[in-house]
Amino acid sequence: MYIAITRQQLENTYKGSARDFVNYLEKENEGKSLEDQELFFNQTENNIAADRVIAEIDANTAKLSKKDPKFYSIMVSPSQSELRHIGDDPEKLKQYTRELMKTYAASFYRDKEITVKNVLYFAKLERERTYSEKDKAVRENQAHATKILELQHQLRAIREGREQGDMGKLQDKIQALEAEAPHKQNGKRIVPGMPKEGNQSHIHIIVSRKDVTNSHSLSPGSKFRTSETMLNGEKVKQGFDRDKFYRAAEKAFDKQFGYRRNFVETYHARNLLDKDPKRFFAALLGLPANEKQAAKQLLFKAGVKVPSIPTNKAQLVYKAMMKLKKGIGKAMESGSIGI
Numbered sequence: 038m039y040i041a042i043t044r045q046q047l048e049n050t051y052k053g054s055a056r057d058f059v060n061y062l063e064k065e066n067e068g069k070s071l072e073d074q075e076l077f078f079n080q081t082e083n084n085i086a087a088d089r090v091i092a093e094i095d096a097n098t099a100k101l102s103k104k105d106p107k108f109y110s111i112m113v114s115p116s117q118s119e120l121r122h123i124g125d126d127p128e129k130l131k132q133y134t135r136e137l138m139k140t141y142a143a144s145f146y147r148d149k150e151i152t153v154k155n156v157l158y159f160a161k162l163e164r165e166r167t168y169s170e171k172d173k174a175v176r177e178n179q180a181h182a183t184k185i186l187e188l189q190h191q192l193r194a195i196r197e198g199r200e201q202g203d204m205g206k207l208q209d210k211i212q213a214l215e216a217e218a219p220h221k222q223n224g225k226r227i228v229p230g231m232p233k234e235g236n237q238s239h240i241h242i243i244v245s246r247k248d249v250t251n252s253h254s255l256s257p258g259s260k261f262r263t264s265e266t267m268l269n270g271e272k273v274k275q276g277f278d279r280d281k282f283y284r285a286a287e288k289a290f291d292k293q294f295g296y297r298r299n300f301v302e303t304y305h306a307r308n309l310l311d312k313d314p315k316r317f318f319a320a321l322l323g324l325p326a327n328e329k330q331a332a333k334q335l336l337f338k339a340g341v342k343v344p345s346i347p348t349n350k351a352q353l354v355y356k357a358m359m360k361l362k363k364g365i366g367k368a369m370e371s372g373s374i375g376i
Contacts, residue, residue, distance in 0.1 A: 038287055038302075039114040042257050042279070045106040055094040055108055055243060059087050062161050062241050077159040080135055090159045090243065097157055097245045099252065109257055111242040113137060114166075115290075118335065120236040122296050127162050127238065133290055134160050134240050140285035141244070144278045145255055151248075156255060158244035166237040167230050174220035174227040181218040182228065185211055280304075300324055301332045 045058070066074040077085040098107045113134065115123075123129045138153050138160075145151040168175050188211050194200040195207075218226040222234060246256050257277040283304045291298055300306050300320065309317040324332060 038116065038119060038290060039112075040283060040286055041112045041114075043110045043112070044257075045108050045110070053095075053103070053107065054091065056091050058108075058110065058243060059091050059094075062163075062243075063087055065163055065165060075162050075164075077161050078131055078134075079159050080138060080153055080156075083131075085159060093157065094159070094243060094245050097247045097249075097251045099247060101246065106246055106256070108246055109244050111141070111244060113240040113242065113286075115239065116302065117236060118302070119290065119296060120238055123294050125236040125238055127164075129294065130162055130238055130240060131160075133293060134242065136289045136293055137286050138242070138244075140282055140289055144282035144285065146276050146278065147253075151255065155248045155250075155253075156244060157247070157249045158242055160240055160242040162238060162240055164238050166233045166239060168227055168233060170229055172227075175229055178218050178220050178227055181214050181226065185214050188214075280308075299328060299331050299335055301335050 045055075076083070077087065077090050079085065094108050101107060115130070135153075138156060138158060142151045142153045142156050170176070188207050191200065191202060192204060192207050192211075195202045195204055215226050220227045222231065225231075246254060248255050257279065287298070287304050290296060306317060306320070309320060321329065321332060
C-alpha cells in the first residue's frame with residue numbers, strides 16, 4: 038500500500054480554489070456518458086458531483102490566509118498483490134477508503150477526540166495509472182529514447198530544408214532502436230504517460246484543512262509530528278502523527294480483507310530500509326524460508342534486481358546491500374511495491 042499526503046499547491050498550478058485539482062481528477066470521465074462516469078463519494082454518500090466538491094471545499098476556509106493550503110490530497114495506491122486479493126473490486130476499495138479516513142481522523146492530537154465526523158473530505162476512484170520517469174521500465178528505456186529523439190530532430194531538420202541527409206536511413210535507425218528498447222507493452226516502447234496494463238485502481242482523496250464546522254484547523258502539517266502546547270493551564274498534544282496513520286492504514290486493509298502481508302510490503306520495512314539498511318537486511322535474513330522466497334518474488338515483480346538473498350550475514354557486504362537498497366527505493370517511489 039502506497040499512501041502519499043500532499044498539500045494544496047499555492048503557486049501557479051492550484052491557486053485559491055479546489056477547482057483545478059477537482060477538474061484534474063475528472064480526467065478519466067472525459068468522453069463518457071453520465072452513467073459510465075466515476076463520481077465522488079464521502080463517508081456516507083456516493084455519486085457526488087464535482088461541482089459540489091468544489092463548492093464545499095472552497096467554502097470551508099474560514100480564517101485561512103492566502104498563503105495557507107485550503108486542502109490536502111491523499112493518494113491511496115494499493116499494490117498489484119493487494120488489488121488481486123480483493124479482486125480489484127471498486128466497492129471494496131470504497132469501503133476501505135472509509136475505514137482509512139477513520140484512521141486519518143484518529144491520528145490527530147487535539148484537546149478533544151477527533152473522529153471522521155469532524156473531517157470534510159471527498160474521494161474518487163480511478164482505474165488507470167500511467168508510467169512516469171521514476172518507473173524502472175522508463176528509466177531503462179531512456180538511452181534508446183534519447184537516441185530516437187535526436188534522430189527525430191534530424192528528420193525534422195531535413196524535412197524543413199535546414200539539413201541534408203537520407204531520411205530513409207534515419208527512419209530505419211529509429212525503427213531498429215524502437216525494436217531494441219528493453220521494455221515494451223503491446224509491442225510499443227514504454228514511455229512516460231503510457232497507461233499501465235493490469236489492475237491499476239487507486240483512490241484520490243481531497244480533504245479540507247478545516248473541520249466540518251469550518252472553525253478548527255485539521256492540518257497534517259509539514260513535519261507530521263506531535264507537539265505539546267498549554268491550553269487552560271494544561272499540556273495538550275497538538276499535531277498529526279503520520280507514522281500512526283500509515284501503520285493503522287495498513288492494518289485496516291489487512292484486517293478488513295484478511296490480507297497476509299509479507300515483510301517487504303510493510304511500512305515497518307520501509308522505515309527500516311530508510312533509516313537502518315543493515316537491520317532491514319538482517320530482518321530479511323531472519324524470515325522463514327517460504328516468506329523469504331515470497332519476499333524475493335515481490336521484489337522481482339517490482340523490478341528490483343535481486344541476484345540472491347544472502348543465506349547468512351557474512352554475505353551482506355556493504356556494496357551489494359547499498360545496490361539492492363537503491364533498487365528497492367526506486368520501486369517504492371514508483372509505487373511498484375506495496376510498502
